[in-house]
Amino acid sequence: MKxxxxxxxxxxxxxxxxxxxxxxxxxxxxxxxxxxxxxGGSASIFASQFTKLGxxxxxxxxxxxxxxxxxxxNRMKELNMxxxxxxxxxxxxxxxGLGLGYYDDRAMLTYKGSMENINSKLVESSAVLHAASHVxxxxxxxxxxxxxxxxxxxxxxxxxxxxxxLDTNWSLNGDWEKVHDLLPYVDVFLPNEEEAKLISKRxxxxxxxxxLNEICPIVVIKRGPDGASVFQNGSVTHFPIPQTLSKGLxxxxxxxxGDNFCAGFIFNWLKKESIENCVELGxxxxxxxxKEIGGIKGQFVP
Numbered sequence: 376m377k378x379x380x381x382x383x384x385x386x387x388x389x390x391x392x393x394x395x396x397x398x399x400x401x402x403x404x405x406x407x408x409x410x411x412x413x414x415g416g417s418a419s420i421f422a423s424q425f426t427k428l429g430x431x432x433x434x435x436x437x438x439x440x441x442x443x444x445x446x447x448x449n450r451m452k453e454l455n456m457x458x459x460x461x462x463x464x465x466x467x468x469x470x471x472g473l474g475l476g477y478y479d480d481r482a483m484l485t486y487k488g489s490m491e492n493i494n495s496k497l498v499e500s501s502a503v504l505h506a507a508s509h510v511x512x513x514x515x516x517x518x519x520x521x522x523x524x525x526x527x528x529x530x531x532x533x534x535x536x537x538x539x540x541l542d543t544n545w546s547l548n549g550d551w552e553k554v555h556d557l558l559p560y561v562d563v564f565l566p567n568e569e570e571a572k573l574i575s576k577r578x579x580x581x582x583x584x585x586x587l588n589e590i591c592p593i594v595v596i597k598r599g600p601d602g603a604s605v606f607q608n609g610s611v612t613h614f615p616i617p618q619t620l621s622k623g624l625x626x627x628x629x630x631x632x633g634d635n636f637c638a639g640f641i642f643n644w645l646k647k648e649s650i651e652n653c654v655e656l657g658x659x660x661x662x663x664x665x666k667e668i669g670g671i672k673g674q675f676v677p
Contacts, residue, residue, distance in 0.1 A: 413669035
């Protein structure tokens with residue numbers, strides 16, 4: 376096939392601000408340290424890093440007929456990302472994500488706009504899932520119009536001998552159980568610590584990972600500064616961030632670090648590399664992105 380993987384994108388433009396202050400209502404004006412306007416969305420960051428590593432991603436996304444939409448298309452071309460499956464909406468404005476960074480934490484506001492066009496009919500008519508033998512599902516909770524579709528489509532993909540990886544991202548409504556019916560068809564599940572505990576309804580990382588590993592063959596829990604934990608065949612291996620990556624690291628922004636980790640891990644996993652090598656590349660990609668504002672500019676380039 377022409378592509379290594381296919382994904383349906385939560386495509387948006389990111390307006391990212393970095394500061395050492397939190398917003399204060401009541402018309403209080405404060406100063407920011409830096410900002411960036413960037414290609415955004417979990418899938419966009421993933422696909423950009425995957426492309427930099429040498430992979431080819433079939434990327435279905437919708438943007439608006441406006442200045443932000445023009446920016447997204449041009450930025451994707453600059454990043455050598457495939458745009459064959461991009462679709463322009465003549466009705467909705469381009470989706471926007473507003474990120475307010477505060478040291479190593481952040482708050483996010485999202486205007487869904489053109490993202491609301493993503494539905495099962497669009498995915499099927501695009502034929503994007505036929506373009507590759509692996510499907511990476513991201514932003515499962517954000518792209519709520521696709522939740523039932525993925526649950527129905529996953530067994531079909533499995534029968535077609537396609538593999539599936541899943542990064543749910545955060546549930547805005549707290550309806551964590553909605554992913555349970557999808558998990559049995561997922562080959563690699565990549566939640567962060569809080570997502571893993573909330574989805575599994577367990578109090579600790581080890582308990583969450585072991586429970587989820589009873590359903591998914593490989594569970595990779597992203598643990599921020601503590602690296603990652605991989606649960607496979609009933610056992611767990613913890614991977615701290617090597618000092619070669621953490622020493623002297625100045626964190627500018629955490630946006631997209633998890634998405635970049637996923638891209639590195641899945642890139643090597645599709646090459647049938649060892650789990651150790653998958654995590655190693657994932658950590659390189661995740662920590663590299665911390666050096667710049669946004670999930671794109673600081674991406675790891677081999």
